[in-house]
Amino acid sequence: MATSVERFDNKARGAFENIGRTEAHEGELIRHPVYTRFLHWMVALFFFLALLTGFGIYLPWLFRWFTPIFGGGPLSRALHPWFGLFFVFFFALQALNWLQPMRWVDADSRWIRNLRSTVSGNEKLEPPDTGFFNGGQKAQFWEIVIGCIVYLITGIIMWMGAGTFGRAMVAISYVLHDVSALIMLAGIFIHMYLSTIGEPGTFQAMTRGVVSEAWAWTFHPAWYKQVTGRDARQAHDEAAREMAERRRLL
Amino acid sequence: MSDRQTLRIKQISAHPGPVPGVGTQRNLEVCKLVDTTTCIGCKACEVACVEWNDMPFSPTTFDNTYQTMPETRWNFWNLIKFNEHQKEDGSIQWLMRKDQCMHCADPGCLRACPADGAIVQYANGIVDFQQENCIGCEFCVSGCPFNIPRFNKETKKVYKCTLCSDRVSQGLEPACIKACPTGCLKFGTKEDMTFIAEGRAKQLRDNFGFDKAGVYDPKSIGGTHVIYVLHDATDPERYGGLPANPQIPWSYAMWKWLFKPVLGALSLLSLFGVLLHYVTIGPRRPQPEPPVKRKEG
Numbered sequence: 001m002a003t004s005v006e007r008f009d010n011k012a013r014g015a016f017e018n019i020g021r022t023e024a025h026e027g028e029l030i031r032h033p034v035y036t037r038f039l040h041w042m043v044a045l046f047f048f049l050a051l052l053t054g055f056g057i058y059l060p061w062l063f064r065w066f067t068p069i070f071g072g073g074p075l076s077r078a079l080h081p082w083f084g085l086f087f088v089f090f091f092a093l094q095a096l097n098w099l100q101p102m103r104w105v106d107a108d109s110r111w112i113r114n115l116r117s118t119v120s121g122n123e124k125l126e127p128p129d130t131g132f133f134n135g136g137q138k139a140q141f142w143e144i145v146i147g148c149i150v151y152l153i154t155g156i157i158m159w160m161g162a163g164t165f166g167r168a169m170v171a172i173s174y175v176l177h178d179v180s181a182l183i184m185l186a187g188i189f190i191h192m193y194l195s196t197i198g199e200p201g202t203f204q205a206m207t208r209g210v211v212s213e214a215w216a217w218t219f220h221p222a223w224y225k226q227v228t229g230r231d232a233r234q235a236h237d238e239a240a241r242e243m244a245e246r247r248r249l250l
Numbered sequence: 251m252s253d254r255q256t257l258r259i260k261q262i263s264a265h266p267g268p269v270p271g272v273g274t275q276r277n278l279e280v281c282k283l284v285d286t287t288t289c290i291g292c293k294a295c296e297v298a299c300v301e302w303n304d305m306p307f308s309p310t311t312f313d314n315t316y317q318t319m320p321e322t323r324w325n326f327w328n329l330i331k332f333n334e335h336q337k338e339d340g341s342i343q344w345l346m347r348k349d350q351c352m353h354c355a356d357p358g359c360l361r362a363c364p365a366d367g368a369i370v371q372y373a374n375g376i377v378d379f380q381q382e383n384c385i386g387c388e389f390c391v392s393g394c395p396f397n398i399p400r401f402n403k404e405t406k407k408v409y410k411c412t413l414c415s416d417r418v419s420q421g422l423e424p425a426c427i428k429a430c431p432t433g434c435l436k437f438g439t440k441e442d443m444t445f446i447a448e449g450r451a452k453q454l455r456d457n458f459g460f461d462k463a464g465v466y467d468p469k470s471i472g473g474t475h476v477i478y479v480l481h482d483a484t485d486p487e488r489y490g491g492l493p494a495n496p497q498i499p500w501s502y503a504m505w506k507w508l509f510k511p512v513l514g515a516l517s518l519l520s521l522f523g524v525l526l527h528y529v530t531i532g533p534r535r536p537q538p539e540p541p542v543k544r545k546e547g
Contacts, residue, residue, distance in 0.1 A: 073385035171499030
């Protein structure tokens with residue numbers, strides 16, 4: 001099973017590397033290959049299309065605000081399930097692509113317990129055992145995996161309707177679908193903040209596919225060590241010394 | 251109806267007979283009374299409904315009963331349901347019930363509907379679908395305890411009995427009422443129809459040996475604007491799809507108007523939270539940063 005998934009992922013990554021390219025300049029590390037970036041933006045696109053079509057139907061107060069975006073209520077309703085299907089489809093591919101790095105380890109539990117000091121900004125450097133993804137990223141990833149399963153099941157029940165699944169099933173699905181969407185919506189704001197202005201230098205990981213070495217040793221020290229062979233803390237201290245030296249010379 | 255009320259006659263000069271129209275519109279709430287005990291299953295109401303609403307005659311489905319088709323359709327809103335009920339002594343009771351929208355006082359379809367203006371309840375109790383505002387999500391189908399709204403796959407809209415709101419607004423009775431030859435269908439105010447129905451039920455109990463005869467006007471949904479006289483009001487299920495205790499799913503009542511806006515606002519708190527983080531604590535930058543020059547606060 002795992003091997004066939006790996007074979008599929010490798011084939012897809014290879015194919016996309018032929019279409020696009022990822023170039024790391026000096027002082028940069030490759031973070032996301034073309035395939036990952038493509039999937040990420042497809043997921044993002046269909047997430048927002050599904051969100052905007054769904055929002056009008058979600059709340060009566062938002063109906064007149066959101067449905068005109070897609071040409072009215074009937075079209076919003078007709079498009080929403082398809083947008084949702086594409087969202088789940090692309091995220092499923094991304095989930096297979098990330099199955100390995102998203103595996104939960106002890107360091108992630110420690111990361112979650114340490115959340116307060118991370119948010120407060122007191123700790124400038126991530127703990128040395130933070131790998132390719134940290135505990136927060138993994139938590140959000142698995143939340144979306146569960147959310148997608150809920151979306152898919154409840155969405156199909158609502159799509160096929162009370163005639164197929166019965167009134168009670170539709171009434172329950174409607175609530176679960178909403179709860180799933182709200183959790184994901186709350187999470188997406190945090191995701192967008194941290195990947196742009198919240199942690200400068202992160203956004204290019206999903207555009208050009210590369211990050212600076214300083215970014216890597218600050219936020220993902222264990223991954224930095226894995227790809228460069230250098231200790232993240234040492235690399236940071238060296239850079240700090242160099243910076244101090246430069247200032248002294250000025 | 252308000253314009254008609256202003257022209258209601260109170261007195262007529264030198265008029266020898268009773269004043270016409272007096273007391274006919276005491277109450278705005280209308281009601282259709284279906285007396286299942288005098289229905290003969292002639293289906294005149296079905297034809298009248300199809301004719302008045304200008305719907306094409308559609309092919310019927312034979313399912314070993316006298317029923318025109320198994321269920322109502324998007325273009326067939328009025329169906330006499332034929333049910334054979336075996337009594338305790340082994341004899342068969344043949345039940346005929348006119349199945350159509352019940353025009354609930356608390357309509358589950360209206361509660362479930364997410365589209366602005368797609369379902370309207372008039373002050374006279376009629377619940378009407380406005381197809382031009384319908385988005386075709388079919389939530390009304392799951393909201394309805396009587397399995398009435400019907401989806402048209404081509405127009406992607408939902409349809410059902412209008413209680414001939416077009417006729418009633420002009421002071422006419424619904425088409426099905428006009429066609430009924432036995433008088434088992436009656437139309438008037440809710441008060442009058444309830445009075446007649448209760449009287450008929452009492453008659454059935456006292457004179458015809460139907461001890462459990464009664465009126466079907468379920469209180470769990472605030473009553474309906476179509477009421478039935480049943481031979482046995484304790485077991486409406488035997489009339490085919492008439493629930494004893496119709497319910498609207500909880501999720502369409504509480505969820506929509508309370509939890510949805512509250513939880514929606516809660517999820518927006520995360521947006522507020524990250525913005526607050528940005529302006530107070532500030533972003534986390536790759537290290538090392540150039541040294542801090544001046545610190546405030």
